[in-house]
Amino acid sequence: MAVSPPQTKYEVVIGLEVHAQLKTKTKIFCSCPVDFGSEPNTNVCPVCLGMPGVLPVLNKQVVAYAIKMGLAIGCEITKHCKFDRKQYFYPDLPKNYQISQYDQPICKNGFLMVEDKKIRIQRIHMEEDAGKLVHAGADRLHGSEYSLVDYNRTGTPLIEIVSEPDIRSAEEARDYAMILRSILRYLDVCDGNLEEGSMRCDVNISLRPEGTETYGTRTEIKNVNSFRSVTRAVESEIERQTEILNSGGRIIQETRLFDEATGTTVSMRSKEEAHDYRYFPEPDLVPLEISNKWIEEIRETIPELPNQKKIRYPKDYGLSLDDIKVLTEDRNMAEYYEAVVRMGAIPKKAANWLIGPITAYLKEHKTDIIGCCMTPTQLADLLGFIEKGLVNDNTAKTEIIGEMLSKGTDAEEIIKEKGLAQVSDEGPIRQAVKEILDANPGQVKELKEGKEKVKGFFVGQTMKKMGGKANPAIVNKIIDELIK
Amino acid sequence: MGGLYSNATIYSMITKQQVEHVAKLAMLSLSEEEKELYTKQLSSILAYIDQLNEVKTDGIEPMTQPIPTVNVMREDIVKKQYDRQEMLKNSPHEEYGFFRVPKIGE
Numbered sequence: 001m002a003v004s005p006p007q008t009k010y011e012v013v014i015g016l017e018v019h020a021q022l023k024t025k026t027k028i029f030c031s032c033p034v035d036f037g038s039e040p041n042t043n044v045c046p047v048c049l050g051m052p053g054v055l056p057v058l059n060k061q062v063v064a065y066a067i068k069m070g071l072a073i074g075c076e077i078t079k080h081c082k083f084d085r086k087q088y089f090y091p092d093l094p095k096n097y098q099i100s101q102y103d104q105p106i107c108k109n110g111f112l113m114v115e116d117k118k119i120r121i122q123r124i125h126m127e128e129d130a131g132k133l134v135h136a137g138a139d140r141l142h143g144s145e146y147s148l149v150d151y152n153r154t155g156t157p158l159i160e161i162v163s164e165p166d167i168r169s170a171e172e173a174r175d176y177a178m179i180l181r182s183i184l185r186y187l188d189v190c191d192g193n194l195e196e197g198s199m200r201c202d203v204n205i206s207l208r209p210e211g212t213e214t215y216g217t218r219t220e221i222k223n224v225n226s227f228r229s230v231t232r233a234v235e236s237e238i239e240r241q242t243e244i245l246n247s248g249g250r251i252i253q254e255t256r257l258f259d260e261a262t263g264t265t266v267s268m269r270s271k272e273e274a275h276d277y278r279y280f281p282e283p284d285l286v287p288l289e290i291s292n293k294w295i296e297e298i299r300e301t302i303p304e305l306p307n308q309k310k311i312r313y314p315k316d317y318g319l320s321l322d323d324i325k326v327l328t329e330d331r332n333m334a335e336y337y338e339a340v341v342r343m344g345a346i347p348k349k350a351a352n353w354l355i356g357p358i359t360a361y362l363k364e365h366k367t368d369i370i371g372c373c374m375t376p377t378q379l380a381d382l383l384g385f386i387e388k389g390l391v392n393d394n395t396a397k398t399e400i401i402g403e404m405l406s407k408g409t410d411a412e413e414i415i416k417e418k419g420l421a422q423v424s425d426e427g428p429i430r431q432a433v434k435e436i437l438d439a440n441p442g443q444v445k446e447l448k449e450g451k452e453k454v455k456g457f458f459v460g461q462t463m464k465k466m467g468g469k470a471n472p473a474i475v476n477k478i479i480d481e482l483i484k
Numbered sequence: 485m486g487g488l489y490s491n492a493t494i495y496s497m498i499t500k501q502q503v504e505h506v507a508k509l510a511m512l513s514l515s516e517e518e519k520e521l522y523t524k525q526l527s528s529i530l531a532y533i534d535q536l537n538e539v540k541t542d543g544i545e546p547m548t549q550p551i552p553t554v555n556v557m558r559e560d561i562v563k564k565q566y567d568r569q570e571m572l573k574n575s576p577h578e579e580y581g582f583f584r585v586p587k588i589g590e
Contacts, residue, residue: 024560031563040581045566051574061560082548089511091585134582148582276509281548289554 010207014167020190027155029056040150048155050095065189070107083282092130100127120164129156170234217251233258317347343380373408382411424471497527
């Protein structure tokens with residue numbers, strides 16, 4: 001490749017639109033169950049199929065969840081709002097319009113802290129999800145030209161959370177999405193599963209020369225199905241737009257799909273005119289008037305959120321920021337941790353155990369802290385035994401914790417049954433150390449000459465001889481005594 | 485109605501290009517004669533409705549619903565579930581429990 005001339009440096013400007021499926025029992029405008037994995041078209045009724053003459057009735061829980069999320073991210077709640085019809089033709093939308101909110105979203109003007117940066121939230125609005133198209137035909141019956149539609153998902157309640165274009169890097173976009181998911185899960189309003197589509201991110205990206213103010217033309221990236229894909233999609237789109245701009249081209253405003261396999265974005269047919277949705281107020285639904293009383297009742301149900309825990313944990317537990325980030329990402333983990341400490345465990349020790357061996361076990365067994373059998377009390381007891389020297393750390397990790405997590409057995413019982421109690425009695429340890437020293441005169445000489453590394457060898461040999469049960473502190477002490 | 489507005493006023497309510505645009509969004513293909521006819525008819529309808537603009541509405545909240553009611557909501561409880569065959573009954577084409585539609589997109 002030829003040497004290219006000095007090129008313009010660009011700043012990336014990113015805004016995210018996140019759709020979150022709400023964890024209600026029924027759909028937003030009818031009493032059909034929200035249930036994924038059912039046989040096609042078994043959770044449908046005349047309302048969600050858009051049959052003539054039917055009327056939607058709003059699910060109260062949807063409004064409550066939308067307000068809850070709004071309050072959690074510092075939004076104003078719109079006291080008086082309505083729904084609107086957004087019109088477009090696509091077979092996954094049986095009515096030919098989607099009931100959404102256009103100019104009066106239920107929440108607006110919030111923000112989210114990503115590290116120390118404030119990302120503004122423009123709005124949250126409520127809307128209904130569409131059905132699912134199965135593109136049959138071509139792959140199944142060669143040459144046949146049709147699609148199959150499953151309307152089970154039609155009418156599933158969604159909130160769309162729209163950020164301002166305040167994000168400036170791929171990592172920041174990913175972190176923003178992760179924090180948003182964490183909050184949705186803390187509030188228990190959404191599963192937040194990107195792979196399964198219960199949370200969906202659309203990423204708006206544009207570039208502008210560094211130091212300039214005007215926004216460039218943006219593209220919208222869809223089909224971003226994991227946090228890793230958020231980063232990859234943004235990076236590849238920055239690269240694509242940079243190349244176009246540097247070669248004197250123009251960015252076309254369009255929707256692009258992220259292709260997981262190639263890690264690049266591809267253009268969807270640009271539908272120039274299709275963006276004219278001709279919104280108008282939904283005549284089948286009456287307006288909402290949200291009372292302060294209801295808002296306050298909902299506020300009461302919001303638990304302590306990760307950003308609040310991040311402020312409290314260093315004070316209460318003296319943990320590092322990295323530890324806090326890992327522990328507070330998931331509400332269940334954070335609450336489990338807090339319970340273990342309440343039961344008397346040393347905060348730092350409890351954090352190390354949860355972040356280290358326990359998380360490793362949970363990952364390996366594809367479960368989570370709620371799915372394991374060990375109670376916080378049981379973990380606190382085990383940590384207490386280690387602290388008192390009844391069992392050593394290594395034995396607890398290799399012989400005890402797995403059984404506690406899988407079967408819910410008390411640590412005490414496992415220690416007794418397997419005979420794992422730590423030997424702190426100096427007599428037998430002294431005896432074992434003597435035998436090891438006698439058998440290894442060469443290493444004894446090295447240790448006396450000051451080669452401290454050799455001490456580790458003696459500790460290891462002694463532990464081996466004693467079946468891993470010796471108290472390491474006592475072993476060290478006795479080696480020191482005998483070598484002098 | 486014709487007496488109220490001159491043809492020139494009526495024609496200015498909507499252009500042929502706007503009719504073409506709306507037809508495209510509605511997925512209708514119109515003949516040249518139809519476009520002319522609808523431009524005229526829609527203009528006449530819009531001009532009639534436009535009389536409402538004579539009323540002063542400064543400082544009045546737009547009404548989005550003629551029914552003076554708010555907050556009609558239901559509890560989040562699963563009600564009657566329908567039989568799939570009954571739901572598919574009105575569909576011109578069905579297959580494996582799905583609605584069958586002409587293929588869209590790629």
